[in-house]
Amino acid sequence: MSPKQREAIPVPASLPTHLADTQPARGLVVSLIGLLVGTVVLLTGCSRPSTVTEIRQEGVLHVITRRSPSVYFEGPHGATGFEYELVQRLAKRLGVELRLRVVDDYDKIVSVLDNSYAHIGMGGFAPGPERKDRFQTVTTSLTLTSTVVYNRDVKPVRAPEALSGRVVHTVENSNHIEPLKELRQTQDNIRWIPHPKLTTVEILKRVNTGEVGVAVVDSTDLALNHVYFPDVKKGVALTEPRPVAWLLPRQQDGSLRKLADQMMRDLQSDGTLAHLRERFFGHLDRLDYVGARTFLYHVRNRLPRYQAIFRSTADHYDLDWRLLAAIGYQESHWRPNAVSPTGVRGLMMLTRSTARYVGIDNRRNAEQSIDGGAQYFRTMRRRIPEDIPEPDRTWFALAAYNVGMGHLEDARKLTQRGGDDPHRWADVKEYLPRLAEKQWYTKTEHGYARGYEPVVYVQNIRRYYDVLRWLRPNDDESTHRNQPVIPPLPSLDGSGDPQSADNRPGPPRLNRMLGEAPPTL
Numbered sequence: 001m002s003p004k005q006r007e008a009i010p011v012p013a014s015l016p017t018h019l020a021d022t023q024p025a026r027g028l029v030v031s032l033i034g035l036l037v038g039t040v041v042l043l044t045g046c047s048r049p050s051t052v053t054e055i056r057q058e059g060v061l062h063v064i065t066r067r068s069p070s071v072y073f074e075g076p077h078g079a080t081g082f083e084y085e086l087v088q089r090l091a092k093r094l095g096v097e098l099r100l101r102v103v104d105d106y107d108k109i110v111s112v113l114d115n116s117y118a119h120i121g122m123g124g125f126a127p128g129p130e131r132k133d134r135f136q137t138v139t140t141s142l143t144l145t146s147t148v149v150y151n152r153d154v155k156p157v158r159a160p161e162a163l164s165g166r167v168v169h170t171v172e173n174s175n176h177i178e179p180l181k182e183l184r185q186t187q188d189n190i191r192w193i194p195h196p197k198l199t200t201v202e203i204l205k206r207v208n209t210g211e212v213g214v215a216v217v218d219s220t221d222l223a224l225n226h227v228y229f230p231d232v233k234k235g236v237a238l239t240e241p242r243p244v245a246w247l248l249p250r251q252q253d254g255s256l257r258k259l260a261d262q263m264m265r266d267l268q269s270d271g272t273l274a275h276l277r278e279r280f281f282g283h284l285d286r287l288d289y290v291g292a293r294t295f296l297y298h299v300r301n302r303l304p305r306y307q308a309i310f311r312s313t314a315d316h317y318d319l320d321w322r323l324l325a326a327i328g329y330q331e332s333h334w335r336p337n338a339v340s341p342t343g344v345r346g347l348m349m350l351t352r353s354t355a356r357y358v359g360i361d362n363r364r365n366a367e368q369s370i371d372g373g374a375q376y377f378r379t380m381r382r383r384i385p386e387d388i389p390e391p392d393r394t395w396f397a398l399a400a401y402n403v404g405m406g407h408l409e410d411a412r413k414l415t416q417r418g419g420d421d422p423h424r425w426a427d428v429k430e431y432l433p434r435l436a437e438k439q440w441y442t443k444t445e446h447g448y449a450r451g452y453e454p455v456v457y458v459q460n461i462r463r464y465y466d467v468l469r470w471l472r473p474n475d476d477e478s479t480h481r482n483q484p485v486i487p488p489l490p491s492l493d494g495s496g497d498p499q500s501a502d503n504r505p506g507p508p509r510l511n512r513m514l515g516e517a518p519p520t521l
Contacts, residue, residue, distance in 0.1 A: 050255040052094065055119060061091045064101045064109050064118040068200065069224040070142070070280065071124050072102070082280045083122045083246070086140060089272075090120075090263055105196055106173040109247070116249045119256060124218055126242035128178040136248040138260040141273045143243055145219045146176040148235035149204065154213040157235035163190050169203060169215040172196040176216040179238040192216075204229045220244070223281065227467055230292045271421060278426035279391065282459070295329070295464065299471060302334040306347070307472075309370050317374045322472060323394070324374055326464035327401070330457060331373070336366040348373030377401050388423045395425040395458050399432070403454040407435055410444035411451065429455045 055061055065072045065083070072081040079100075091098035101118065103109060109121040113135060126144050127137055148157045148168075157163060164187050170176045172194035180192050195203065200221040206212040208229035216238065226232060248257055267273045303325065310328070314321035325334075331349035332338035339345040343352065346363035350372050355363050358379075360372035381397035383405055388396060400408045411432045412422035420427035434440035435451035 051119070051252045052255040052259055055094055055096055055256070059096050060099050061087075061094055061096050061120070062099055062101070062118045063087055063120045063122060064103060064112045065121070066103055066105065066109060066123045066199075068124050068221060070218075070220040071122055072100070082142065082276055083124070083140060083244075085276055086264075086267070087120060087122060087246075089267070090260055093259070093263055104199075106171070107196070110173065113247055113249050116251050119248065119252075120260075121247040124175070124220060125245055125247055126175045126218075126239075127245055127247065128175075128242075130178065131247065135250055136252060136254065136257045137245040138248065138257055138264065139243040139245045141244075141264065141268065141277070142220060143241035144175070145237040145241055146179045146216050146239045147219045147222055147237050148214065148216055149207055149222065149232050150214045150235050151207050151210050151212070152231050152233050153210060156233065157214060159236055160238060161187070162236070163187065163214070165189050166191075166214050168192040169206070169212045170194055170217070171198060171200060171203065175218060175242075176238070180216065183238065201225055204232055207232050220281075227292045227463065230296060271424070271427070275421075275424050275426045278429075282426065282429075295467065298329065298333060299468070306334055306366055306370070309367050313367075313370050313374045317378050319374060319378065320465075322468035323461075323465050324370065324377070325468055326461045327373060327377065327398070328370065329464050330461050336364055336369060346372075348376075350376070380405065385423070392423065392425040395462070396428070398458045398461055399425075399428075399454040402457040403432070403435075403449055403451070404446070406446040407444075407449040407451070408432075408454070410441075410446050410449075411435060414440060414444070425458070429458070 049057065067073050068081070070082050072079065072084040074080075084100075088098055101112070103112075106123055106125075109123050112118050113121045120138075121135075124144065125131065126146075127135065131137075148163070150157050155162070157166075160183055163183065168180065168190065170180070170192055173196075174194075177192075177194065180190070184190055198206075200217050203212065203215045203217060204222070204225055207215050208231045210231070214235075219237070219241075222234065226234070246260065248260075264273070267276075306328070307321075307325070310321040310325045313319075314324045328334055328347050332347050334347060336347045337345075338347065338349060340349060344350060346369035347366050348369045350358075350360065350363050350369060352363075354376055355361070355372055358372040358375040360368045362368050363372070377397060380400040381393060383400070384393050384396045396408060408428075411428050411434070414431040414434060415422045415428045418431065420430070422428060432449075432451040432455050435444065435449040441448045
């Protein structure tokens with residue numbers, strides 16, 4: 001209420017004159033004035049602007065988030081993450097700037113939203129009844145379960161009953177507290193320790209080393225990080241799949257929620273949601289436990305012989321050396337003397353014609369082979385249409401490296417004929433396998449191809465590349481900043497080390513485990 005509005009509303013005449021100058025009277029006057037102003041507003045049809053209008057007037061969408069591979073993180077090319085990509089699109093639809101505040105835990109997100117200091121909170125939330133009553137929600141198309149994980153050396157947890165008498169670790173105020181409380185109703189001897197200073201990645205690392213025996217984590221974060229922790233075993237799911245949702249303050253009028261819901265429906269209809277899901281999660285099934293152990297063994301025992309060559313060659317051709325190394329591992333498991341039944345050979349498994357094309361005369365020489373592979377991959381990427389953005393451009397180039405540019409173009413044409421987007425790897429990878437089916441390859445220019453092979457090829461390399469980026473951050477300052485710093489694990493009582501077998505302290509076992517793992521190739 002402006003000063004002019006206050007002056008225009010008279011003090012009620014019925015107020016006793018002997019009270020007019022007292023403090024209680026002034027308070028009563030203010031209250032009555034407020035009531036009258038409210039009545040005037042209602043009668044004149046004026047109202048507070050909607051949340052969407054206020055956001056557009058300010059020009060800023062305020063979002064509070066936490067760091068998580070499935071939510072938001074700083075990658076080598078800037079901010080990214082599944083939920084981040086979505087909220088970016090919402091800000092664009094609103095025509096405003098996206099302004100993020102990044103915090104360390106769920107509690108801070110909830111506190112900020114309770115006080116309406118942000119428009120949206122995103123953190124991989126799967127809200128139960130309590131949070132649904134407390135906040136407005138917008139689902140993101142992802143689902144997650146609260147999943148038990150355990151160190152491979154402790155008693156397996158294949159059913160909820162196996163948690164009886166165990167100590168379970170989890171992130172404080174995460175999605176898993178409510179399921180644990182429900183479980184306690186039938187198993188009163190279950191205990192859990194919520195860790196306010198740890199992330200899911202830090203919990204997984206402790207389970208991997210054996211410092212923690214049993215934990216509960218998000219299935220999405222587990223899928224994104226499991227390959228990095230080979231001694232972590234996946235146990236029982238404590239919940240059915242639950243929708244991941246953004247949280248919005250209950251005090252909002254609902255206009256932002258409606259706009260965000262409509263955006264999600266639009267992105268579902270035009271295929272954008274499927275594209276983003278494939279981009280972030282489509283390659284996560286490519287390394288099982290044995291494959292992960294073998295790969296990590298080779299990272300330690302084979303990669304050091306060739307890492308300098310990968311680095312110098314990649315620098316020369318303006319490539320990421322870890323991508324080049326991932327291609328080499330997929331091709332030969334970093335064996336310079338590898339030979340296939342079809343005659344391709346060397347660390348990068350070059351054909352004779354490809355070697356001649358790139359000027360290589362000794363395919364079994366590691367340096368020459370890596371150089372030839374880098375040249376050929378760069379050539380493939382340059383031939384990919386310029387209007388295909390990254391990272392799809394790289395995935396298409398990898399597919400062409402494997403199956404040839406002609407077959408890739410055939411698959412892209414089939415994709416377009418099928419009404420899907422030939423510029424999206426998520427769409428094209430569904431059509432590549434059709435090149436092995438007569439009803440389809442007879443309609444293409446280049447004919448039959450083992451179309452499943454490039455799909456698996458690309459997905460494998462993506463996973464190897466992910467792991468190498470995590471294990472070898474390339475001395476990049478921004479990447480180092482995102483490596484988790486693991487603080488000491490709090491004890492049960494805050495005074496000393498816990499004595500439970502599930503919480504026994506011990507030295508990290510990763511290096512010892514890698515030394516014991518036999519190579520498969």
